[in-house]
Amino acid sequence: MVEVEIAKSMAEEVKLFKTWSTPFGLRVVWALKLKGIPYEAIDEDLSNKSALLLQYNPVYKKVPVLVHNGKPISESLVILEYIDETWKQNPLLPQDPLEKARERFWAKFNDEKLLQSIWGVFAKEGKEREEAMAASMENLKFVEEELKGKKFFGGEKIGLADITFGWLANLICVFEEVTGLKMIDERFPLLLAWIQEFSQHPIIKDAGPPHDKLVIKYQALYEKFHPAK
């Protein structure tokens, strides 16, 4: 009886501020679910941010924010490392420092290079779009190379890098549908296989927002970036 009470009170102490569609928030959802951590999700309306969000993330005023025992943590990669260090089951990072460094390197690569280049294809026009496409192909080649001989970036199990690259599994198809541009094609067989493995994982499968809803959202955004002439 006492154990249940303790478990309940601990469960109430994890809150996640996000939006329904943010891929950065979804990363944190995946991490929490992979570790079986109960949490309360608060979906924000970014056009009308809650007082709590502004209080918890005064520097950026952005989602996601994890609040654990009343203490806020911002920035998705910082949150992921915090989660991994606080709840030790199903580790997202390996023990070996070199392997850890590798996971962190690729997580950064996704956020600073891959995401930017693919977003450029989505959002830009003309020469800028061509350059973004060329950069995206280069970046995807590096990622493909990294998957050689591995089921996941983390090896046999999903790790930090997989979670960070995870948006490729549910958002790239949305971008491809909306733009009519194929980005991950047969030139990237390992990446395609990884997308299958990752999206079919029992925890990942039903955790994300519905595909159709994402298409509507990104279609609207695409039209804003590329107004009909």
Next chain:
Amino acid sequence: MLKSEDVKVLGSWSSPFVMRARIALNIKSVNYEYLEERLWEGKSELLLKSNPVHKKIPVLIHGDKPICESLVIVQYIDEVWSSGPSILPSDSHERATARFWAAYLDEKWFPTMKTIGLAQGEDARKAVIPQLEEGLVLLEEAFGKCSKGKPFFGGDQIGFQDIAFGCFLGWLRVTEKMNGAKLLSEDKTPALLEWAHRFCSDAAVKDVMPETDKLAEFSKMIMAKMRAAATPKS
């Protein structure tokens, strides 16, 4: 256990990111071989081989294994040479805070500072200064919370946040000098002003912190090259 002679750092004397790796190794009293890249003369074979993805410095080579990205390197150093003084705090919330501010510096503050170099005209340059000052006021506040009355963000000794921020002090001073501005000041950032002196005098830092004048000369040379590259050739 790999010998210390098996540690190399590929870097450049002017890079704040390279400083991070060297300060971390100094804190741990690790002997290493420093290889200066002459970036304006083209990148070395070793650099291209060790960091094929970014082709950038710093690279730490431990044994034959390269590790890239300055903050990834610092954490690697902290974890491998675990018997030396700790660089990251032991409390997980404090670690998250340290990482948060390091990310803020790399993704927001320093990129803003770099725009001064390419800003056209005095007015454009002056417009950047208040943005940098705002960021420093945030960091002053963070220093108060993290240091808890002690000399460094990391407490009694230099830690992750000190390294992540302190490495930019050379370029901060150059920016002040070349724009006639005071970024760190008595009235807005008194604690950071003192922290900056302590950081630069620390044994782990003083031999790797570039001299402001040398950095200023170097900065003028780069800016001249960048403007020449941006000017259409007739």
